[in-house]
Amino acid sequence: MSDLPRKAVTRTAKLAALPLGFAGRATWGLGKRIGGKSAELVGRELQQRTAEQLFKVLGELKGGAMKFGQAMSVFESALPEEVAGPYRAALTKLQEAAPPMPTRTVHAVLAERLGEDWRELFLEFEDKPAAAASIGQVHRAVWADGRDVAVKVQYPGAGEALLSDLNQLGRFARVLGPLIPGMDIKPLIAELRDRVSEELDYDLEAQAQRAHAEEFADDPDVIVPDVVHQCEQILVTEWIDGVPLADVIADGSQEERDRAGQLLARFLFSGPARTGLLHADPHPGNFRLLPGEKGEWRLGVLDFGTVDRLPGGLPPTIGRSLRMTVEGQADAVYEMLCEEGFVKDSVDLEPEAVLDYLLPIIEPALADEFTFTRGWMRSQATRVADPRSPAYQLGKRLNLPPSYLLIHRVTLSTIGVLCQLGATVRMRDELEEWLPGFLPDEPDELDEPVEQDARQDPGDGRGLDGAVAEA
Template sequence: MSDLPRRAVTRTAKLASLPLGVAGRATIGLGRRIGGRPAEIVAAELQQRTAQQMFKVLGELKGGAMKLGQALSVFEAALPEEVAGPYRAALTKLQDAAPPMPVRTVHKALAENLGTDWRSLFVEFDDKPAAAASIGQVHRAVWHDGREVAVKIQYPGAGDALISDLNQLGHVARFAGALIPGIDVKPLIAELKARVAEELDYQLEAEAQQAHADEFADDPDIFVPRVVFQAERVLVTEWMTGTPLSKIIEKGTPEERDQAGHLLVRFLFSGPVRTGMLHADSHPGNFRLLPDGRLGVLDFGTVNRLPDGLPEPIGVAMRLALDDEAEGVMEVLRAEGFVKPSIKLDAQEVLDYLLPMVEPAQVERFRFTRAWLRLQGARIGDPRNPASAMARQLNLPPNYLLIHRVTLSTIGVLCQLDAEVPFREELECWLPGFAELEYEIDDELDEFEEFDELEETAGTEGAGGPDGAAGAGKSG
């Protein structure tokens, strides 16, 4: 048996062990409950052991399993502390670590993609990987012109392994939702599968990264490394030195947490406006806080191409929700396909369901915390809560799926950071429809107020003159 089939069999066996292990623990839990132990204690123990096995297995895998683990890792802030605490380190490891390729495999890949004289392109090349991702690993090197570079090399057979893993990960979907309330894993896996070809295409990644590097070249807040060289399965970019957000989450100062969180929000919302693309892999391993205070951004293998920026209805609906315009919110949701024509919902109940989610935009500065995220997850995940029933009746249109995942992931990272950020200010700057609606409403109010002022003073000597107009402006 060759190495690749053997690895595939091993990977499948590990994935298959997940639901079997959970089923076994559920049986034990039932027996204990029958024996008189409280159901809440049994449920907590089951959740904790489920988390332990799930993260252990995912942490040993590459490809789709590691990718799902990375996607889920940003939601560890939604787990109860007694469950999340012991496994936080394991989750962080999923974000930037995987078993390395043998050196001979690395050299073979470089020869196939850069030519047999590939060593002439480098002054130095470190055979030990500096980082690993779901489909490749990164080596530190010095390019022939003296620049420090990151060399990303795709794993041999990464595409087949990725598809195989994602097909098998349906096992995880059956219980991950219970582990992380409010998270439906099946659509996440489907979306990951739909983007496999794009992520394997290093030319698309190089184009997306270079577009961001050009746009943010002189930006005081965001830094994106430039692309140096690209081949079919090798991507060479400028090296970036900084502190990974995973380290900031672990032991950053309050100032570092707030700075990282603020810039992460700014990048999330400004990127589509400035580049026509949304960075769609927002786990902490892809971001660095640089020594000069900027946020460094890595890995553009998955982007959502939005030539017109984020959809304007998102901003319009948020603004209407903040203004307590239930009917207006419902109109937007129906027009965009969030509420299917056959579904009858009460507009005020929909607004009540949405308001806690737009809470960060209600104040000038909002602190994202694990407790707040756990509250939101429990609210949606608890079948006894009306919000849970409402969530099941709403639809997520395909064109919003990736936007939704990126937004949730970013909020998860903000809660891990425990960051206080001017969220509303960034929405007003970058989210189409959010600020414009406010100004439009304000302008209309000003017009009505000016009309009332003029009507009250009609017939008096100064009503239509400069003094009268100035007075109306001041009172308005």
Template sequence: MSDLPRKAVTRTVKLAALPLGIAGRATWGLGKRIGGKSAEIVARELQQRTAEQLFRTLGELKGGAMKFGQAMSVFEAALPEEVAGPYRAALTKLQEAAPPLPAARVHRILAERLGDDWRELFSEFEDKPAAAASIGQVHRAVWRDGRRVAVKVQYPGAGEALLSDLKQLGRFASLLGPLIPGMDIKPLITELRDRVSEELDYELEAESQRIHAEAFEGDPDVVVPDVVHQGDEVLVTEWIEGTPLSEIISSGAQEERDRAGQLLARFLFSGPARTGLLHADPHPGNFRLVTGADGRTRLGVLDFGTVDRLPGGLPKPIGRSLRMTLDDDAEGVYGHLCAEGFVKKSIELDPDAVLDYLRPIIEPFEADEFTFSRTWMRSQAARIADPRSPAHQLGRQINLPPSYLLIHRVTLSTIGVLCQLGATVRLRDELEAWLPGFLPES
């Protein structure tokens, strides 16, 4: 058996073991309840054991398994502390780390993609990768003109691994749902699978990064490294030094947390307005806090492999709906949601009930500044996940149009990161500056 098929079989076996483990723990849980433990305690233990196995397995793999793990990791803030605590480090590791390719293999790939004389493009090249992620790894180097660069090398067979993993994960998505209260796992996996071709296309990624680098050139708050060279499955960009957001989350001072949160929110809302693109992979591994020569701290943004194309910026109906909700305009909000397809024509809902459902969600947009926290995130997740709550029942009747799916996930993911940071953010300032339709006169 060749090396590649053997690895594929190993991956499949590891992923296939996940639902078996979940089923086994369910049987174990039944025994514990019969033995006298309360249902709540048993459910918590089951959730913790399942999460530990899931993220341990995902952390050992690249491809779609790791991509899924990265997407899930930003929702860690929604989990109860006693469940989240034991494997928070594993989640953070998923954001930037994976077993690297050997140097000899990397050299062969570079020779195939950049030519046998690839070394002449660089004055220095570090064989040890600086970072390894779901579909490729990054090496530090110095370009022939003296610029420090990041060389992103795609793993051989990355596309097949992505599709195979996501297909396998999709088969038992419903079993993973309870890990993140209030989150539907299946649409997330479907969306990741639908965007595989984009994720693998370094030409598209280079174009998106160039657009952002040009739009944010000289910006006082955001730094986007420019593209230096793009080849088939190899992408060379300027290197930026900085503190990964994952480190700010784990050990940053409050001032750093607040600054990072404000800049992240600013990038989320200003990016589409300035570029017509939405950076759609907002996990902490893709951001840095960068201190410039002027002493000012900026947000360094990496990885433009997944973007949403929004030529007019974020859709104006989002801004209008938010404004109406803040103004307690139940009839206006409901009519707007119906017109945009969030409420199916076959369903009739109480406008006041819809407003009550939305009010807690938009709390961060209502105040001049808002402190995001894991406690707040958990309360929102619990409210929506509890089958007995009116919010859960109403939420099941609200439809998410396909054109809003990626925007919705990016917004939720960004809020998840803000809660991990525990940042105090003036979110309303960003809405007023960048969100079409939010201000009455716009």
């Protein structure tokens, strides 16, 4: 597939084939069990075959299908290793590449948006894309002033494809659920769908990227390429070379893994504090490792198409509740969760039980440094996803307020990448430096309500059992 399928009937047919394939494999699995194979072994084979088909189709379709695949890919650490291993390469491929648009289509979009003389804006332009993603692909070029640039060209029909795919995926979200233990697929799809208009608006993306580029211009740890030019369907930014984070995950040294993990955590918490914006698409394809002036790696950050607008930074309630949980203040934590809507008025829980539920999740904040592993992530997913577990029963009675939905997903997605890296991170250092409310002596004026992004759908809240398991 060399072009973005634009006819709704074509895309719908491909996606509709997924649940049919799942059903066929379920019948095959039943036959295997009758033939004597254990339920556990058959279940793993089914999961592997399902994932292989799913990510093959998502990669071909781009659009919302690929966007969903990228969002899921950061959680593959929650899968059993014998299942995750065989198709991890397919997940990584989703993060870095997809079948490209034909050159003639690229040229047509450039001519329409930049003018028939668009080539005069560039000293060089490479027709072969350097990267392809869910709604656009990137070409390397040299701008008229001599700067190396990345030219992002939006796929024609991307908006229609995004909505069509996500609506179709939402119809069989329940069937996809078993792929990632405990992950609540339906709210993830709903959130992606609610942000389609923002994802397609390159003007908003350019504003967010400029704000980050200006703030991090002289930063020794993080580099954000500046915006060179922007118009409808076209975004031109400075080019940065570097090692893709997917390559670090696959083959990086432990030193590179630890450095990448530390900088990811630093960017997660420092970005909102410094820019009032939360980069909300933390999959490995959006990060690079670049050598710094003093020999230490720097983190290059790409793609600001999805951000959460937090003018006051991350809400102090997060820092305060996290600190009180670390300190074992069960009653105070429970009271704050009730005040913020994490526990509804109609629900009555034991504060100590809530504390016991939260403590394993915040383990990285308890120690001076913490090693994130796939095993740790799988244990968390299993703990809150197993219906026989007390954690599962309690999580079903908790609620995630709409204003925290995106913050929650971004944090857990970043943790997923840290586990893929196997990085040892001084998480507590970053929390103390950047998270409002985490230190006990911070001024009261920081205690302000969460200001919800106007573009974020208010939603209806949901239980935390699936949401927490996304880690």
